[in-house]
Amino acid sequence: MAGIIGYGAYVPRNRIKVEEIAKVWGADAPSYKRGLMLQEKSVPSPDQDVITMSVEATKHALARAQIDPARIGAVYVGSESHPYAVKPSGTVLAEAIGATPEVHCADFEFACKAGSEAMFVCMGLADAGSIEYGLAVGADTSQGAPSDALEYSAAAGAASFIIGRDPGVAKVIDTYAFMTDTPDFWRRSYMHYPRHAGRFTGEPAYFKHITSCANGIMEKVNMKPKDFAYVVFHQPNGKFPQRVGKMLGFTKEQIEPGWLSPTLGNTYSGSSPMGLTATLDVAKPGDMILMVSYGSGAGSDGFVFEVTGKIDEVRNVAPRTRELLDKKKYIEYGTYAKYRRKIRMGE
Amino acid sequence: MRDVAVIGVGMQKWGELWKKSLRDIFTESALLAIDEAGVDRIDSMYVGCMSSGLFVGQEHLGSLLADYLGVAPIPALRVESACASGGAAFRQAYFDVASGANDIVLAGGVEKMTDVDGGGATFALSTAADAEYEVYSGVTFPGLYAMVAVAHMHAYGTTREQLAEVSVKNHKNGALNPLAQYPFEVTVDQVLSSVMIADPLTILDCSPITDGAAAAILCPLDMVDDLTDNEPVKILSSAHATDSIALHSRKDLTWLSAVAKAGQIAYKSAGLTPSDIDFVEVHDCFTIAEICAIEALGFFEKGKGGTGAASGETAMGGRIPVNPSGGLKSKGHPVGATGIAQIVETVKQLRGDGGERQVEGARVGMAQNMGGTGGSCVTHILGKA
Amino acid sequence: MSTSAKYWRGIPQRYRLEAERCASCGMEFFPPRLVCSGCGARKFMPITLGDHGKLLTYTVIRVGPSEFCEQTPYAMGIVELEGGVRMTAQIADVDFDDLEVGMPVRIEFRKIREEGQAGILCYGYKFVPAD
Numbered sequence: 043m044a045g046i047i048g049y050g051a052y053v054p055r056n057r058i059k060v061e062e063i064a065k066v067w068g069a070d071a072p073s074y075k076r077g078l079m080l081q082e083k084s085v086p087s088p089d090q091d092v093i094t095m096s097v098e099a100t101k102h103a104l105a106r107a108q109i110d111p112a113r114i115g116a117v118y119v120g121s122e123s124h125p126y127a128v129k130p131s132g133t134v135l136a137e138a139i140g141a142t143p144e145v146h147c148a149d150f151e152f153a154c155k156a157g158s159e160a161m162f163v164c165m166g167l168a169d170a171g172s173i174e175y176g177l178a179v180g181a182d183t184s185q186g187a188p189s190d191a192l193e194y195s196a197a198a199g200a201a202s203f204i205i206g207r208d209p210g211v212a213k214v215i216d217t218y219a220f221m222t223d224t225p226d227f228w229r230r231s232y233m234h235y236p237r238h239a240g241r242f243t244g245e246p247a248y249f250k251h252i253t254s255c256a257n258g259i260m261e262k263v264n265m266k267p268k269d270f271a272y273v274v275f276h277q278p279n280g281k282f283p284q285r286v287g288k289m290l291g292f293t294k295e296q297i298e299p300g301w302l303s304p305t306l307g308n309t310y311s312g313s314s315p316m317g318l319t320a321t322l323d324v325a326k327p328g329d330m331i332l333m334v335s336y337g338s339g340a341g342s343d344g345f346v347f348e349v350t351g352k353i354d355e356v357r358n359v360a361p362r363t364r365e366l367l368d369k370k371k372y373i374e375y376g377t378y379a380k381y382r383r384k385i386r387m388g389e
Numbered sequence: 390m391r392d393v394a395v396i397g398v399g400m401q402k403w404g405e406l407w408k409k410s411l412r413d414i415f416t417e418s419a420l421l422a423i424d425e426a427g428v429d430r431i432d433s434m435y436v437g438c439m440s441s442g443l444f445v446g447q448e449h450l451g452s453l454l455a456d457y458l459g460v461a462p463i464p465a466l467r468v469e470s471a472c473a474s475g476g477a478a479f480r481q482a483y484f485d486v487a488s489g490a491n492d493i494v495l496a497g498g499v500e501k502m503t504d505v506d507g508g509g510a511t512f513a514l515s516t517a518a519d520a521e522y523e524v525y526s527g528v529t530f531p532g533l534y535a536m537v538a539v540a541h542m543h544a545y546g547t548t549r550e551q552l553a554e555v556s557v558k559n560h561k562n563g564a565l566n567p568l569a570q571y572p573f574e575v576t577v578d579q580v581l582s583s584v585m586i587a588d589p590l591t592i593l594d595c596s597p598i599t600d601g602a603a604a605a606i607l608c609p610l611d612m613v614d615d616l617t618d619n620e621p622v623k624i625l626s627s628a629h630a631t632d633s634i635a636l637h638s639r640k641d642l643t644w645l646s647a648v649a650k651a652g653q654i655a656y657k658s659a660g661l662t663p664s665d666i667d668f669v670e671v672h673d674c675f676t677i678a679e680i681c682a683i684e685a686l687g688f689f690e691k692g693k694g695g696t697g698a699a700s701g702e703t704a705m706g707g708r709i710p711v712n713p714s715g716g717l718k719s720k721g722h723p724v725g726a727t728g729i730a731q732i733v734e735t736v737k738q739l740r741g742d743g744g745e746r747q748v749e750g751a752r753v754g755m756a757q758n759m760g761g762t763g764g765s766c767v768t769h770i771l772g773k774a
Numbered sequence: 775m776s777t778s779a780k781y782w783r784g785i786p787q788r789y790r791l792e793a794e795r796c797a798s799c800g801m802e803f804f805p806p807r808l809v810c811s812g813c814g815a816r817k818f819m820p821i822t823l824g825d826h827g828k829l830l831t832y833t834v835i836r837v838g839p840s841e842f843c844e845q846t847p848y849a850m851g852i853v854e855l856e857g858g859v860r861m862t863a864q865i866a867d868v869d870f871d872d873l874e875v876g877m878p879v880r881i882e883f884r885k886i887r888e889e890g891q892a893g894i895l896c897y898g899y900k901f902v903p904a905d
């Protein structure tokens with residue numbers, strides 16, 4: 043089976059606290075913090091977008107992979123906030139890292155699952171022998187509508203994986219996918235902000251797909267929650283991954299290393315992939331990791347990884363995900379509104 | 390080569406000339422120069438203009454302005470070297486006369502900057518820097534000179550107050566110049582507390598956006614008596630040098646090598662040294678630019694321009710009065726016209742027509758006009774004939 | 775008016791810092807040139823610049839060109855990269871009070887500007903504090 047040869051993450055420096063957002067809308071910050079288990083979220087600067095974060099996360103992944111970028115045969119960027127409506131993010135990324143021109147590029151979109159599906163496709167191509175290396179990125183600079191619950195969580199970040207035919211730092215033991223048509227969250231063309239179906243996004247959407255996918259892949263590989271050192275779920279807020287972990291029989295300790303959302307927010311397509319980079323940062327050789335993404339609309343991709351001895355060689359070659367998360371500068375709502383283009387400017 | 394004299398100069402008050410177009414302001418100054426010289430014809434003309442295309446959407450200025458001046462079909466050419474366009478036009482006129490090709494030549498300069506808004510003016514001026522490797526990143530001219538200032542302060546201990554002294558001195562001189570755009574005095578405190586444009590430069594460190602023109606009439610020195618009753622001023626030397634237009638390509642960010650080179654050539658061909666110069670008009674587009682220029686021209690040692698500016702030696706009555714006209718800072722900086730306006734001031738001073746701001750006993754004056762951050766420099770030395 | 779061709783032409787420099795070294799005197803050039811300004815030679819070897827350097831000078835632009843107003847105020851600097859090549863770019867993610875000559879910086883890939891709301895997005899290099 044394929045493996046992760048190198049991995050890297052990127053987080054913008056700006057953070058805004060839940061209290062700062064709640065203050066503007068007269069909302070009760072403590073209840074948001076308690077209810078959603080969110081303290082703050084990352085905010086991109088005006089000069090950061092999915093493409094720039096993908097390039098930086100990929101530089102970290104390449105530093106760990108130590109491969110010639112020209113050998114990358116596929117570049118897939120998963121995001122729901124690609125900077126262009128029409129024109130690929132992947133070609134800019136491929137050009138920036140020197141992977142052009144003999145490379146296949148595609149941009150993926152599947153709400154918060156687009157990053158894991160880029161990984162999924164790269165693994166398939168590597169296993170099939172169609173490519174030597176594939177680059178899979180999950181990145182987003184998502185926006186929630188002002189005052190909507192999503193405004194407290196919609197964040198920015200990226201995770202990048204070089205996937206190859208060798209086990210690399212983490213061997214892919216198996217993959218699994220679970221999809222249905224479930225309209226829990228969407229954004230129509232030309233709309234600035236997404237819409238969601240309130241509490242319908244919970245039980246029939248997030249929880250059903252993640253538990254079904256997790257159970258499906260564990261059955262496929264004949265493993266139980268206790269067989270895993272770590273588990274990573276999609277993290278739309280701090281609370282959901284904890285709750286779904288508990289439902290499936292995982293402990294807090296298994297979830298903890300990849301549980302970034304309380305201080306990162308929901309990086310959408312970057313969410314579970316960044317949870318995985320943070321988990322690889324602390325994993326030991328032989329550890330088994332379960333990752334289950336979730337994208338509204340709806341579906342989950344499941345992966346079982348076995349960490350190899352190579353992890354100790356590459357871990358410190360690039361910044362760890364939590365080191366990136368610790369570098370921060372708090373901004374006020376006015377600056378956030380300016381950076382996120384919530385202020386109407388003169389022509 | 391023939392010796393060349395300036396026999397007439399013309400300039401009207403500069404400022405935000407809302408009612409006047411580029412062709413109006415140029416023609417008015419050109420007519421003043423022609424009338425002052427008292428000549429009845431022009432054989433050719435050169436017009437310095439940096440960016441009429443971006444400022445007023447008009448190229449092909451040579452022919453347009455010759456037509457409006459009523460001198461067509463004489464040869465007429467627009468000359469461009471960013472903010473040194475005026476000096477470059479004067480140098481072309483000088484060569485035209487010196488070579489014997491033409492006898493009575495008009496050198497003019499013009500810029501109409503207020504027909505675009507602030508963003509448009511910032512953009513037009515920024516094209517004097519490297520468009521692909523400086524401007525692309527968002528640099529502005531105040532920003533580039535601010536980086537020169539920071540480097541100078543770091544290398545030589547030049548202070549924020551010393552920069553301000555340049556503005557204070559030039560505004561003091563300009564207050565006595567009725568043609569200046571901003572003929573009022575400012576204090577060090579006012580400079581320091583004015584709006585920050587690009588740290589550490591405030592708006593009172595920066596030359597303004599100006600509409601203006603200036604003109605001069607040149608002829609062979611030996612024909613002066615036949616052509617005019619006006620007192621001639623002789624061109625002692627003309628020099629021009631270039632440097633990379635990208636500031637980052639220079640070995641020493643604090644040193645204007647094109648200014649130094651043009652200065653050396655100008656001194657040598659005039660057979661003079663800095664101590665022979667009685668006053669100098671330098672290109673103070675920003676306060677730091679004057680500090681760098683007085684070093685590069687040899688009036689102060691390298692690194693001592695800041696202390697020199699604060700010492701009073703560059704003030705009227707000092708060892709080397711710098712910018713008796715008020716400089717670009719107070720007089721205004723219609724970029725293409727600036728180099729010619731420096732000549733206008735130099736000629737007036739050498740004739741003893743400086744009025745309240747006359748440099749006592751002035752016999753030799755220098756005009757130093759540069760483009761961009763010093764990517765080009767045109768320097769002339771003029772003397773009493 | 776689209777500047778696609780002009781932008782596209784600069785991609786090797788703006789994205790990958792492709793530069794060259796004079797085959798005769800070893801002087802490095804960014805962007806590449808046809809003639810060495812050091813020795814006049816016309817043969818060069820391609821090189822890629824490193825991404826670390828130190829700040830030679832800086833400023834904070836408070837009044838920027840209109841297409842940069844969203845980013846204003848922003849820091850800019852001239853950096854000497856390891857190897858000696860110098861370049862001008864914005865310094866992102868820096869607290870202005872921390873700016874100082876000699877400060878170590880590294881290069882990050884950022885969006886430089888947008889050609890209005892409907893035009894192309896222009897990417898390139900910026901500096902960030904190295905720490």
Ligand SMILES: [Zn+2]
Nearest residue numbers: 796799810813
């Ligand atoms: Zn060479």
